[in-house]
Amino acid sequence: MPAGYPPLGYGAPPATGAPPPGYGAPPPPGYGAPPGNGAPLGYGAPPGYGLPSGYGPPLGYGAVKPGIIPLRPLSLSDIFNGAVGYIRANPRATLGLTAIVVVVMQVIMLLAAIGPLAAANPLETDATEPTLGVLGTLLASVGTGFLVSWLGGMLLSGMLTVVVGRAVFGSPITIGEAWAKIRGRLLALLGLALLEAAGLVALAGLVVVILVAVAVAANGAAAVLLGFPMALTVMAVVAYLYTALLFAPVLIVLERLPVVDAITRSFALIRHSFWRVLGIRLLAALVVGLVGNAIAAPFTIVAQITLAAAATTTMLLVGTTLAAIGGAISQIITEPFNAGVVVLLYTDRRIRAEAFDLVLQTGAASGPAAPASTDNLWLTRPV
Secondary structure: OOOOOOOOOOOOOOOOOOOOOOOOOOOOOOOOOOOOOOOOOOOOOOOOOOOOOOOOOOOOOOOOOOOOOOOOOOOHHHHHHHHHHHHHHOHHHHHHHHHHHHHHHHHHHHHHHHHHHHHHOHHHOOOOOOOHHHHHHHHHHHHHHHHHHHHHHHHHHHHHHHHHHHHOOOOOOOHHHHHHHHHOOHHHHHHHHHHHHHHHHHHHHHHHHHHHHHHHHOOHHHHHHHHHHHHHHHHHHHHHHHHHOOOHHHHHHHOOOOHHHHHHHHHHHHHHHHHHHHHHHHHHHHHHHHHHHHHHHHHHHHHHHHHHOOOOHHHHHHHHHHHHHHHHHHHHHHHHHHHHHHHHHHHHHHHHHHOHHHHHHHHHHHOOOOHHHHHHHOOOOOO
16 A cells, blocks of 8 residues: 555544634643534434424323223213222212112112002902002002102212212212212202103103093004004103203202203203213113123012912012012112213213313312312303
8 A cells, every 4th residue: 555545444634724614713732622523422313303392192191080081082981981980989989878778769669569468468368359449559559669769769860970070080079978969959859850750651641641532532443553653652752851861960960050951951962962872871771781680680589489489468578578679789789880871971971062071181180189179160161
């Protein structure tokens, strides 16, 4: 290799003389290489290289979930998991409240059922046909049971609504606190229950009057032919009204609305999501029915055997009591889930229709330590 050339593998010798423009004067002795000379510090991708600020998943990607549900539009699994989650998070309030209400309901219904049996003494008399008095007593018993069940269910759903409302933010609640919250809304809930029951009775009475009028004016065959399409129509009307009024008890409790305003707002929330709400509600009812029947099955089987083999009125009373116990246990387990589904469906409708998740997130920022402030968030209405 000729003299004066650098060895292979090396570049040109460093330039001497004045530094290139932009470097400035050389540093004093002992200061080392000037800043920026050669490869920059951390050569390669700059620190934090990636998507610009404001893009990509933020820290803790996903919807805020302070309690039983994420604060975003809810899926079916979110609703069902939340309905189970609030029971697990607060079993004393949910199962305790349910047990108190259901036991009182079942005792009243049991007394209404066994009273006519004990009075009529059907297995220990020689009567071959029931008297009008016995039939009237039985009808009164059935009516009493229906009314107690309706009113008790409305009261229970209202009390559990308070528990679910707190559980959305991860806040616990005691039975005493739940009762204090619901106490001022009892008359409104009672009014709603009576109004719904009266509407149902009026609808059934209208159908009976029409069928009787047709049977008298024409004949029984015409009444039968008319009865089938009329029954389908009544079922459709009942399904629609049941779904449209589904949120009314929740609105009375959480938004503290009077009865008429709660009914109007329930119709408004349901309007654009009727089939989704109805479908989820029917699916929840199917789940509740399957689980409830499975729980009550042992009591029901024993009660049926006892009633079938009953030779005395006492045996009838025992069988009826066993059936009532099975029904009570079944309701205590399943009713909290039922109520939870309704409240979370209401929450989902407000999130989708009113962007209510943004309001709920302000409560999530307060944390579960401020339940009074989060209770008031349900009162927020769209502008």
